[in-house]
Amino acid sequence: MVERLQHAAVAAVPDVAPASAPDAAVTSRPWAMGDPGPRGRFGSFGGRFVPEALVPACEQLEAAFRAAWADAGFRAGLAGLQRSYAGRPTPVTEATRLSEALGVRVLLKREDLAHTGSHKINNALGQGLLAQRIGKTALVAETGAGQHGVATATVAAHLGLGCTVYMGAKDIARQELNVFRMELLGAAVVPVTSGARTLKDATSEALRHWVTTVDSTHYCIGSVLGPHPYPWLVREFQRVIGDEARAQCAELLSGAGPDVVVACVGGGSNAAGTFAGFVATPARPPSTTPRPTRRPWPPPSCAPGPRASCPRSSQLTPWPGCTAPRTPETWPAARRC
Numbered sequence: 001m002v003e004r005l006q007h008a009a010v011a012a013v014p015d016v017a018p019a020s021a022p023d024a025a026v027t028s029r030p031w032a033m034g035d036p037g038p039r040g041r042f043g044s045f046g047g048r049f050v051p052e053a054l055v056p057a058c059e060q061l062e063a064a065f066r067a068a069w070a071d072a073g074f075r076a077g078l079a080g081l082q083r084s085y086a087g088r089p090t091p092v093t094e095a096t097r098l099s100e101a102l103g104v105r106v107l108l109k110r111e112d113l114a115h116t117g118s119h120k121i122n123n124a125l126g127q128g129l130l131a132q133r134i135g136k137t138a139l140v141a142e143t144g145a146g147q148h149g150v151a152t153a154t155v156a157a158h159l160g161l162g163c164t165v166y167m168g169a170k171d172i173a174r175q176e177l178n179v180f181r182m183e184l185l186g187a188a189v190v191p192v193t194s195g196a197r198t199l200k201d202a203t204s205e206a207l208r209h210w211v212t213t214v215d216s217t218h219y220c221i222g223s224v225l226g227p228h229p230y231p232w233l234v235r236e237f238q239r240v241i242g243d244e245a246r247a248q249c250a251e252l253l254s255g256a257g258p259d260v261v262v263a264c265v266g267g268g269s270n271a272a273g274t275f276a277g278f279v280a281t282p283a284r285p286p287s288t289t290p291r292p293t294r295r296p297w298p299p300p301s302c303a304p305g306p307r308a309s310c311p312r313s314s315q316l317t318p319w320p321g322c323t324a325p326r327t328p329e330t331w332p333a334a335r336r337c
């Protein structure tokens, strides 16, 4: 497959250009990149599963985001901060030696060169401005590797908001430098000692914190996860990566686009933001993520079948014995078996 490719754009980690991007092309997979509507659904994914106490906050946030995203003043303010504070647009670097070795042209979108060292600042800036717009005075966030915590602490310091970051005790030990940076920026870093003492547990604690402080605090989620409207608004705040990259690729490739757009996936925000920019182009969007090692991968075969016949129907991964082709397009179908 690699030999057939002429160009590949790679979002290594990962303007506000037309976030209204290319809605025409979204029609082929309307659930993937469009407006998820009031129920926050992306096909069979999405939704809002939160304690009753958080429903009004989620509804308020959705309304605020809809209004802000349609407000040229908000968009201009965000674009200004992205330029003057976050250092956008980030460049695209041609990885010449890797290209030579692979026999494809590899272009890297350099989100590592954004302020704080990753794409997380795009989302944190957007959510920070949104929090201010709805009158919240503090941010709470979860972090694992520490990048989202650092980005949130940075934005909170810049906008004059309070900041509390929940982090698993194990992650705190592993990411000492990022803890130091968050504290230097004035954030309170709260160690989480429950469960596996990692990101999932930190997320639960951050949610608990939010439930009790929801009147004054905005929960700044770090990726395309959590209840509606988070996955949608995080993708829109990260769309800047894809919009920039599309224009930069066109310039480097004499008007053409890349054949393939690749992104790493942790929570999925840089991938969603990058792919959003290319959804109207012929570029294919495979993404790569580490697979759990306990189950064999790829399974011997996998096919969509009646749910009831699947011995693991409650699981999100295909079960051994299925025979569906494993492509990004059929992947959701395979998941349903």
Ligand SMILES: Cc1ncc(COP(=O)(O)O)c(C=O)c1O
Pocket: 013, 014, 117, 118, 119, 144, 145, 146, 147, 148, 222, 223, 224, 264, 265, 266, 267, 268, 269, 270, 271
């Ligand atoms: C530097 C960096 N890149 C990428 C990711 C993946 O996050 P996401 O999949 O939300 O883009 C993370 C996650 O913490 C990160 O710290």
